[in-house]
Amino acid sequence: MKIKYNLIHKDKNSNARRGKIETNYGVVDTPMFMPVGTQATVKTLSPEEVKDCGSGIILANTYHLWLQPGEDIVDKAGGLHKFMNYDGPILTDSGGFQVFSLAKPKDITEEGVKFKNHLNGDSLFLTPEKSIEIQNKLDSDIAMSFDECVGFPHTRKYVEDSVERTLRWAKRGKDVFNNPRQSLFGIVQGAEFEDLRKHCVEELVKMDFDGYSIGGTAVGEPKELQYKQVEYSCKYLPDDKVRYLMGVGDPDDLVENIERGVDIFDCVSPTRLARHGHFYTRYGKLNVKNARFTEDFTPLEDSCDCYACKNYTRAYIHHLIKSEEVFGQRLLSIHNIRFLIKMMEEIRIAIENDKFLEYKEDFLKKYKGKKDE
């Protein structure tokens, strides 16, 4: 079945939304943060550990799975859920973000994008139809249209042309889409130009997608500009469809963008930060490799209910990360994912009580009061 978004409550003092998404694999409460399982695994973690963090939905990357193991293998396994033994909802991206970071400008044509395979240098070509075909076979619950992800900075002229191409590509993808178990999202582009974002939303809505993503963010733009882009997109998006902001996951960005009306987010940061020893706390990000944690026999964060905080100390995790032991990365990954998802749980309650702005103010005051390590 297609997903169904139910808007439960709108915060009285902001555009923050409390909702639910019904999927083939259960209900997802929103706002929600999605951990990233690039290669059909959330790095270092088991599906059970991801679920224990309260994760309602995860993301997998079409580009990576296309190259390895290939969509036909996943299809033969019975789809991504069976292949990776994950019985919760899965969203796939279109591959566009990776492809555009690998392609040269001259290789972006109306037909599609030519680029080199990052594993072996082979020449590859991705089109809107191919992206949908791969995702149909991966059998994720939510697929993304193939869009042009414009970098930063850029000219207005380039963005104007690119938005039109993104719209033509969205149409081409929708025309070949043929998996009845899957939902398809359109992607709003238009950079920081409100009229282009508005135009893009209007044209996508005419095509009637099952949900909408906000693209062109997390490409190196200043944070204030990111928030503007989100504002200029949400303002025109329909209330009855879910809104997904791609690639954004810093705690401060989560609250800023939820205020503007975003429902779901994804980002590699909780697991990537973990690999470098970083962990989130209410009072900012810390690095467990710091010498002051050598003899700190308290949890990563006193108030946290995650497996790492309930069972291990900063001193032990400091030792593991210094010793390059994978279990240290696992513990930090669990903590960081749980941190973001617990934020979402608290935010959902705040929205239900029309207190989102108070939550945001309180959160940012603590979180930004301290310099990141």
Place this chain on the structure above:
Amino acid sequence: MKIKYNLIHKDKNSNARRGKIETNYGVVDTPMFMPVGTQATVKTLSPEEVKDCGSGIILANTYHLWLQPGEDIVDKAGGLHKFMNYDGPILTDSGGFQVFSLAKPKDITEEGVKFKNHLNGDSLFLTPEKSIEIQNKLDSDIAMSFDECVGFPHTRKYVEDSVERTLRWAKRGKDVFNNPRQSLFGIVQGAEFEDLRKHCVEELVKMDFDGYSIGGTAVGEPKELQYKQVEYSCKYLPDDKVRYLMGVGDPDDLVENIERGVDIFDCVSPTRLARHGHFYTRYGKLNVKNARFTEDFTPLEDSCDCYACKNYTRAYIHHLIKSEEVFGQRLLSIHNIRFLIKMMEEIRIAIENDKFLEYKEDFLKKYKGKKDE
């Protein structure tokens, strides 16, 4: 308390023994294989996963923990069990094996061994007293005497002198040992010379250790020689104390040495093999990276009851290992550890029924019938 070994049954047709070790952290059935947690973590796994494999006891390395985090940190944490959140029995080695692989012959003196820290090149000195002091602080359940691990090949003259030094070192270590919760093992050396092994056992038994280890194996000697060394040690060891063969863990070596009277084993192989894609099966060792597993949607081993085999396919693990995803290493580590421990469970039943030799014959016929990949 000190450990207590209870010999439950001796196989009628071999020297295989079925026993139990009572420890501060529960009872360990023997024969038993111990997974290795070098740096206070069994590589890539949580303590719960190690326990789910049926592991009765694990090993941690004194040398590594001495360097990082240091025994004083572990002591301040409340000992190794609390530090790593493991509530099962833990055995520590003496550090000798690592130290002798790092030291030059001229740096081995009566007082101790000079060698270079493998992390930063600093000059270090380890003595029998220091090894015991470190282990006392680590607060493992079973500590090892500091012995000279003689390499292969060697001269009889060298081994003769070395056995005497090992005996003097065992005495020195025992004299300073002062942790009442901990048991201390003596280590039998003497290479392939039966009279030297006999002499070493007799002198150690006079000192009355809580158990005995068989050392000087797994140093590059031929397998037949290893079995001889074990035979020449077990023959003289007392029935009422546990016997531990250090660093041995190949499935064929396990059955050969259990036949000769060994109770417990440790080896890094199940987790090390996992990192290279290898996994055990009844019909030999396979490499999951092999192209024929790309579309193999069966478990690593049909008859296996481990978490990996119950939930994932060879095709998925092939994909994970090819993609260098840690979760693939985790799954193979779990399978390999479970494989060895399940062997131990079956062997215990075989011994109880005086059918160990039948088990061994059947096992080796299948296991060696196929070339390792």
